Amino acid sequence: MFKVKAYAAAAADAPLAPFSIERRDPGPHDVQIDILYCGVCHSDLHQARDDWGGALFPMVPGHEIVGRVVKVGEHVVKLKAGDLAGVGCMVDSCRRCDPCEADLEQFCCEGFTGTYNSRERGSKALVFGGYSEQIVVDQRFVVKVPENLDLQAVAPLLCAGITTFSPLRHWKVGKGQKVGIVGLGGLGHMGVKFAHAMGAHVTMITTSPEKGQDALRLGADEVLVSRDAEAMKQARGKFDFLLNTIPVGHDINPYLALLKLDGAMVLVGALTALDPVLGVNLIFGRKSVAGSLIGGMAETQEMLDFCGEHNIVSDIEVIRIDEINEAYERLLKNDVRYRFVIDIASLKAA
Ligand code: NAP
Ligand code: ZN
């Protein structure tokens, strides 16, 4: 075991503060990574504040991790010391069930091991995330990061990127389709970039008219302000596919009205209760509502390779580790363009 510096929440009502954790020495299949940057996902905030229940403390959040490989175990084939590597939301799964065998570890029948707010499968020890200097992860849950991209802006791809890429691929979004991305935050801005790169006609659906210009710059063809009742009426029945990233329970009926015959809306944001859905809004138009959870490790690699080819990264604001509590408050106030990324050098220097 070796000690590294980290930032942790001691309880749901405690701010994040300096903390020391122990990492395991890399085993034969492990990759030891010197963390350079870690993105700040809205899920970090939900979990650190126990919005979803059952949170495990002390908690070191962070599941948008990029860094350089320091050391690899003797059976590690896909990476070597010096390579750029990424770790996302998962660090382990059962690896035997049908979803795991199908490279869909996020749907592991036993539940995947989260990068934080989770316990190791064998030892049951708490696992700690990326707001830390180093991490040790089994090679199956480590991806290779293309060398041609701006590394600090790559970090958010490990969660915000894969969470939006995966449903767009699964629902075969592409040329000739009208796609709406609901909510222009960390996930939403990646959804716009990917849907545009996949060839769809993209509309940013937002509560914030002031983000309109940004949406167009990010790749949207149109902007629809969801608080504008007349504009929402005009847009009825126009969309093949909607990707909804709103982080809280809400009324999805107005969004269902935007779908055309056989249209689908996929939810990735709201894990908690939604307002009642009127059956008629699904039945008339044979519409569907579905959910999607991050993406498997093979697809995460595919997404990063796609980003390398298409030169896609996140729009970020780099912060120091001691600015993390303020960043959480700003995230709650919808004041981020469009992802905070922690420069882990500020933790190493502290
Ligand atoms: P974020 O950066 O805070 O963005 C959320 C956006 O939703 C905001 O920028 C805002 O966009 C809109 N919004 C916020 N509150 C709203 C409200 N009350 N009503 C309507 N719109 C609202 O969050 P994020 O990091 O993108 O995460 C979004 C959600 O996805 C979180 O709940 C997170 O936990 C979840 N998540 C899920 C997965 C998964 O695998 N399914 C993975 C990662 C994250 P506008 O200003 O444009 O309206
Ligand atoms: Zn996340």
Ligand code: ZN
């Ligand atoms: Zn499994």
